[in-house]
Amino acid sequence: MKELTSQQKKVLQCIEFYIKKTGFPPTRANICNELGFKSPNAAESHLRALEKKGFIEITSGASRGINLVKKQNSENKIPVIGLIAAGYGTESIEEVERFIDCKNTFFESKFDYFLKVQGLSMKDAGILEDDLVAIKRTQDIKNGDIVVAKIDDEVTLKYFSSKDGDIKLLPANEDFDEIIIDQNRNDFSIIGKSVGLIREN
Amino acid sequence: MKELTSQQKKVLQCIEFYIKKTGFPPTRANICNELGFKSPNAAESHLRALEKKGFIEITSGASRGINLVKKQNSENKIPVIGLIAAGYGTESIEEVERFIDCKNTFFESKFDYFLKVQGLSMKDAGILEDDLVAIKRTQDIKNGDIVVAKIDDEVTLKYFSSKDGDIKLLPANEDFDEIIIDQNRNDFSIIGKSVGLIREN
DNA sequence: AAATATACTGTACAAATATATAGCATAAAA
DNA sequence: TTTTATGCTATATATTTGTACAGTATATTT
Structure with a gap:
């Protein structure tokens, strides 16, 4: 256009x-x-x-x-992105499953897409399998934020923790271990953070 | 009107x-x-x-x-209902806190309002304090459904379980006890069930 | 019994509206 | 250099459209 x-x-x-x-x-x-x-x-x-x-x-x-004419993706159709198990780098590991009819102003912060949750590593944060977490692409992260992070070729949803320059990703589930980022060895980046969640029963 | x-x-x-x-x-x-x-x-x-x-x-x-002329409550503005701690009977214990701009077709089932969750009795079902649970007013309840039930003058959100005519309301949290309904002694009714959830971070 | 609301057909017309044509001027693209 | 796009004023007109008036008929309310 x-x-x-x-x-x-x-x-x-x-x-x-x-x-x-x-x-x-x-x-x-x-x-x-x-x-x-x-x-x-x-x-x-x-x-x-x-x-x-x-x-x-x-x-x-x-x-x-x-x-x-409604512009495709601007304000009313939010894509739901699922993660593919294996990783081939960057954001190509994502695929758009479908669109949800909802404004990007639905939550307090504007957001860019819904991430479909896999696994139960955040269950104690009330985030279950197949929940849709509203993700805002941003680098403005505080301790305690729930972030989407890329480590090497894996994408994961975890609590963010930074102390004296040491970054850790914390699960909300006893059965999972925390991830300590070695910025020399790991290719690490923050994709965005959670600003909301929806669940369809 | x-x-x-x-x-x-x-x-x-x-x-x-x-x-x-x-x-x-x-x-x-x-x-x-x-x-x-x-x-x-x-x-x-x-x-x-x-x-x-x-x-x-x-x-x-x-x-x-x-x-x-948009009808107040029909399709685009869903009320958020908070429960008042004490109970004065029927649905007058509820108060509309605000409206959310969202269609009642947002989830798979149409629904009537959002219930603002108090307490952590359903935390293992991924339902936390202040979450908004989309409630459909219905009596069509199956075992395992998450229901809004009224017992005497209290309203609560729990798993529904019925076996041989005995109705139980089950929390999703070890720290809470299950509620066994005595239909002779208790004034019990089902208000509706959960069809979805949203959480604002 | 009379008035009012519903549910139409049919005709008429002033006002609202889309749209074409003729100009003028500037800036960018071919 | 010539076209094409932008950004307007000004005038004209066929068509679209809202709306009033005149009827007919049935059902409901007062």
Whole structure:
């Protein structure tokens, strides 16, 4: 999808605002009013540009026949990512299983995807197999955060702990051992952290 | 809000469908087309009835000037209900803390509200304090379901177990005891069951 | 019995609206 | 250099659309 000019963005926002306010899309005249244009053709040509770039659809002949095209992944469809057991590096070990109809503002922090949990290493944190943990991609991590970390070619969900520069990943289950990161030997990186969880019974 | 006649419901659904399909509300003529009316006034008078009953708002003079009035609690705003420690009978022990912007079709089963969890009696089921459990009001309960039950004047969230007519409520935490229901002595009822869970970190 | 709500057909028309055409000006791409 | 895209003003018009008025008929309420 092509980029919009600043003026075209204004027009698109104007349409979005008008729909929010009234419940139905604006006419050319309405847009002119909102943005101070003096000719309906100013609005018309902006609409044609927005249509050409794929941001709206126009139903020919219909009054207010403007339909906002939802951008795929932006705000309403959150991907659920499952981890494949073996690892081939980076984030290619992930695969999108499906999408959940939910805004990325659903929890307090915006987030990027749901991670489908494997295993019970975090069970005492109330995180069970097949739970969906909302992950925000960030490097802004504090002790005690539940993080998605990559160690060599494995991805794991654990409590984060850092003390005097020594990083540990702690499970929430007696049956699992803590993971001590040797930053010389291990290829270690933080992918993001948990900001929420959903479970479907 | 008054009740709609079956014909008025059809018109309302027609409007909802049209908006879903096209992205903008229908004209009188569009409604006539969809529903087989032969006079625009058929649509017009239905619209006026819907407006009078508060289901839509009509912007006078504007083409397609129909705005669906969101019904408070129907599909987009789910109440979060907290339990008050003491009990004063029935469901008046509950209070709506806030609403969450989420469809009641978010989980596999439709549900009625979120219950804010108190205590850790279900921690081994991955249900922690302050978690929000999606509750569907139903009497259709199977063994092993997580139910919201009322015993005398207390409301509790537990596993349900029924064997030879003996009903037990089982915690998921060693530190708690199971509750055996004496249907003669206890005022017992099932309010509903859990169909999902969300947690905000 | 009379009034009101529901549920339409049919006709009419002013106002709202999409849209084409003619211009003017600037900036970027071919 | 010539086209193409951007960003408007201004005018015109066929079509769409809301809406009023006149009827007909049935059911419900007062």
